[in-house]
Amino acid sequence: MKILILGGDGYFGWPTAMHLSAQGHQVAVVDNYLRRSLCREENVEPLVEVPNLHQRAALWESVAGYPIPVFIGDLRQWETIEAVFRQFEPESIVHFAEQPAAPYSMLNRRSATLTLRNNLDVTANVIFAVKQFNPAIHIVKLGTMGEYGTPAIDIEEGWLEVEHKGRRQKFLYPRQAGSLYHTTKIMDTDLLWFYVRVWELRVTDLMQGPVYGIFTQENRIDEALCPFLNYDELFGTVLNRFVIQAVADYPMTVYGKGGQTRGYLNIIDTLNCVRLALVNSPANGELRILNQFTETFSVNQLAQKVQSVARAMGYKAKISSVENPRKEAEDHYYNPAHTGLLDLGLKPQFLTGEVLSEMIEFAARHKTAIRPEQIFRKVRWD
Amino acid sequence: MKILILGGDGYFGWPTAMHLSAQGHQVAVVDNYLRRSLCREENVEPLVEVPNLHQRAALWESVAGYPIPVFIGDLRQWETIEAVFRQFEPESIVHFAEQPAAPYSMLNRRSATLTLRNNLDVTANVIFAVKQFNPAIHIVKLGTMGEYGTPAIDIEEGWLEVEHKGRRQKFLYPRQAGSLYHTTKIMDTDLLWFYVRVWELRVTDLMQGPVYGIFTQENRIDEALCPFLNYDELFGTVLNRFVIQAVADYPMTVYGKGGQTRGYLNIIDTLNCVRLALVNSPANGELRILNQFTETFSVNQLAQKVQSVARAMGYKAKISSVENPRKEAEDHYYNPAHTGLLDLGLKPQFLTGEVLSEMIEFAARHKTAIRPEQIFRKVRWD
Numbered sequence: 001m002k003i004l005i006l007g008g009d010g011y012f013g014w015p016t017a018m019h020l021s022a023q024g025h026q027v028a029v030v031d032n033y034l035r036r037s038l039c040r041e042e043n044v045e046p047l048v049e050v051p052n053l054h055q056r057a058a059l060w061e062s063v064a065g066y067p068i069p070v071f072i073g074d075l076r077q078w079e080t081i082e083a084v085f086r087q088f089e090p091e092s093i094v095h096f097a098e099q100p101a102a103p104y105s106m107l108n109r110r111s112a113t114l115t116l117r118n119n120l121d122v123t124a125n126v127i128f129a130v131k132q133f134n135p136a137i138h139i140v141k142l143g144t145m146g147e148y149g150t151p152a153i154d155i156e157e158g159w160l161e162v163e164h165k166g167r168r169q170k171f172l173y174p175r176q177a178g179s180l181y182h183t184t185k186i187m188d189t190d191l192l193w194f195y196v197r198v199w200e201l202r203v204t205d206l207m208q209g210p211v212y213g214i215f216t217q218e219n220r221i222d223e224a225l226c227p228f229l230n231y232d233e234l235f236g237t238v239l240n241r242f243v244i245q246a247v248a249d250y251p252m253t254v255y256g257k258g259g260q261t262r263g264y265l266n267i268i269d270t271l272n273c274v275r276l277a278l279v280n281s282p283a284n285g286e287l288r289i290l291n292q293f294t295e296t297f298s299v300n301q302l303a304q305k306v307q308s309v310a311r312a313m314g315y316k317a318k319i320s321s322v323e324n325p326r327k328e329a330e331d332h333y334y335n336p337a338h339t340g341l342l343d344l345g346l347k348p349q350f351l352t353g354e355v356l357s358e359m360i361e362f363a364a365r366h367k368t369a370i371r372p373e374q375i376f377r378k379v380r381w382d
Numbered sequence: 383m384k385i386l387i388l389g390g391d392g393y394f395g396w397p398t399a400m401h402l403s404a405q406g407h408q409v410a411v412v413d414n415y416l417r418r419s420l421c422r423e424e425n426v427e428p429l430v431e432v433p434n435l436h437q438r439a440a441l442w443e444s445v446a447g448y449p450i451p452v453f454i455g456d457l458r459q460w461e462t463i464e465a466v467f468r469q470f471e472p473e474s475i476v477h478f479a480e481q482p483a484a485p486y487s488m489l490n491r492r493s494a495t496l497t498l499r500n501n502l503d504v505t506a507n508v509i510f511a512v513k514q515f516n517p518a519i520h521i522v523k524l525g526t527m528g529e530y531g532t533p534a535i536d537i538e539e540g541w542l543e544v545e546h547k548g549r550r551q552k553f554l555y556p557r558q559a560g561s562l563y564h565t566t567k568i569m570d571t572d573l574l575w576f577y578v579r580v581w582e583l584r585v586t587d588l589m590q591g592p593v594y595g596i597f598t599q600e601n602r603i604d605e606a607l608c609p610f611l612n613y614d615e616l617f618g619t620v621l622n623r624f625v626i627q628a629v630a631d632y633p634m635t636v637y638g639k640g641g642q643t644r645g646y647l648n649i650i651d652t653l654n655c656v657r658l659a660l661v662n663s664p665a666n667g668e669l670r671i672l673n674q675f676t677e678t679f680s681v682n683q684l685a686q687k688v689q690s691v692a693r694a695m696g697y698k699a700k701i702s703s704v705e706n707p708r709k710e711a712e713d714h715y716y717n718p719a720h721t722g723l724l725d726l727g728l729k730p731q732f733l734t735g736e737v738l739s740e741m742i743e744f745a746a747r748h749k750t751a752i753r754p755e756q757i758f759r760k761v762r763w764d
Contacts, residue, residue: 078491112510113503113510116502116503116506116573117503121499124494124498128491128495132491152550153546153547153549154546160544160556167534167535167536168534169534171556172556174542174553176553176554176575177576183573186572187573190569190572191569193558194559194561197709198709198763327580382581
C-alpha cells in the first residue's frame, strides 16, 4: 500500500514510517519541522538531538533496505500538499501533522493562534486534496481521548445512542475538551464528519490517549532512529516526564490531587493501532472512530509505578504534589470503551516493570543531557 | 451601554447598529466589506446598491441625531481588533463578522478555505481580545439553528441531559450541520465553550434560523438605510429569494420534495432578540444558548404563502420543484424548542400576509434591477 505520513518527523510520525516500511508498504513522509522550531523557540529541546528526516531516511534505507521519500514543506499551503499528492499518489494517509501539545496551546495568544490555524488548515487541505485527487484514499487521522473530556457517564467509542422523550438518535459522542489543542481536535472531527457525509470520504479517527516509550522494533538497531523524547512540561507526555524526573532526582510533579485518570499506551501500540486501522479500511462514506489506549491510570498511579521501579534501581524518585496549573477535574468518573482495536487484533504491550526499567536505563544513559530548568515552568490555563 | 458590532455592514449588522443606537446605546461598527467583495466576485450583487458604512452612518446621524463610529479593517488581523478595542472600549460585542452563506461555502476550495479561516480566526481574535482588554465584556455571538441539523429527537435549547447506563450527564446538544458554513459555526461554539470554561467569559450564542424581510423601525425613514437584499442562490435567504422570484415571474425553486423544515424569523425579531440578549446578560463563566426563531415552515409552505399573497397582487407566482443541489433530508422530524427569548420578552412579528405584501411591493418597486440569471446557478454540495 502507498502510505503518506503527514508530520513524519514527529514522535509518532517517524516510528510509524519505519514500522509501515518494515511491513513492506511504500511509505513517504512530509514535515515542515514545526515542532522542532517550536521546541527551539521555547528552549525545551528533546533529551537527545535527533537527525533530520533526510538523514534518518538515509540511515533507515542503509539498515533496512527500504527507501522513504522525504518531502519538506508546510501542508497549510495548498502548493505543498498538491505537489506531494501529484508526486507520490498515496492510497492511504496518516495525518499526524498537527501542533500536538496542550500546554503549548495554552501558553499565549501566538501559540494559541498557531495551534488553531495549523491544525485546522492542514486537516482542511487533506480533505480537499483527497476529494480532488482520489476520493478513495483512506484518511487515518489522529484524534485524542481528550476530546471526550471527563464526563460522568461511560465514554463510548465515538458515538452515543440517545433516547430523549421517547425518540432515539445516534450522535457523535458529545465532546468537551480540556485545552485549546484538544479543542482543535474536536474541530477536526467536526470538519471530517461533515465531509464524510457530503463527499463520502473514508476516514478513521483514532482517539488516542497519552503515549509513553522510546523503543520500537525498528529503532533498536540504532539510537539515531529513535523518536524525540521531550521531558519538559510543554511537549513531554506525563510518563516520559516522570521517568526523566526520577533519573534527574527532580521530584515527580503531580498536579493537584493526582486523581486525573486517562487511557495510556506504549508507542509500540500506537504503531500497531495505526497499521491495523490501515489494513482494515472502513467503507467510503464511513467515519470509523476507535478509542486508542490499552490501560487507564491516574497520575498518582503512574508516579507510584515509576517510583517503585526507579527505587529498585537506586533512585530516590520522590513525588511532589504541585498546585495544578490546569483547569481540570482532579478526581472524577472515567470509564471509556476501547474494544474496537482489540477486535481488529491489537495485542497490547502493557506498562510492565520491564518497560519502565528500559525507559529509565535510556534516561540514565543520557542523564548529563537533562536540563532540570526546562522540566516545569507552570504554564497556567488561566 | 457601549456596544461594538463586528460585521456592521451586513444584512443584520447595520440594522442592529441603528436599532441599538436608537435605543440610546453607544454603538460602533467594524467591517472589511468582505461580503460586498464576495458578491462582486461572484457576480451576485444585491437588488439595490447600498451606500458604504461611512455614508450610512452619516445619514443615520443626520436623521436620528446619534453618531455611529465606523472602523474599516479585517478582524482576522490582531492589529485591527486591538486598535478598535483600545479606541472604543466596548462593554458588549455583537459578533456578526463571518462569511454567512452556506452555498458560498460549498462553491469551491477557495470559498471553503476562506469561510473556515475567516470565521474561526475572527472568533478566536474576539476571544483573545476580550480576555486581554476586559474579561467582563459580554459577547453576543450569532450561531445558527443549522448547527443542530435535523435529528430524529427534539432539539433543545443548546444543551441535552443524557441518561446512559444509569448515569447522567448534561452536554452541549450534539451538533451535525448541513454545510461547511454551518460547520464553522459548530467549531465557533466549540471554541467559545472551551474558553468560557477556562477563562470564565460571558457569552450568549444565538442559534438563529433563516431571516427574511427588509424593513425595520429605523430604516423606514430612508431606503438608503435599508440592508442588502440578496436574491441569488449564494447569499439570498429562501423567503427573500421567493419574493423576488414571484415578482420576476421566475418559478420559485423548491429543492426536491420541499419538506425541509426550519425555524424562521423576521429581521425585526433579529434586532429584538439581540437587544434582549444584550440587556439581559449572562453571568461570567456562562455560555447561554438561545434558539432564535419564531415559527417553523417547510419550504413548500413558504412557497405556498408567497404564491397566495403574490397571486392576490396579480403575479403568476409559479412553483417549480428542481433537483436538490444540496445533501439534506427532504422530509424529516423537526421539533426545536424556543422559549428562552420569549421568556426574555420577545414579541414575535409573525409571517403575515401584510409582511409578505410589503416585501413584494418593495421588490416590485425595484423590479427592473432584478437579474434573473443570478437567481439559480446550481451550486452542488458534491
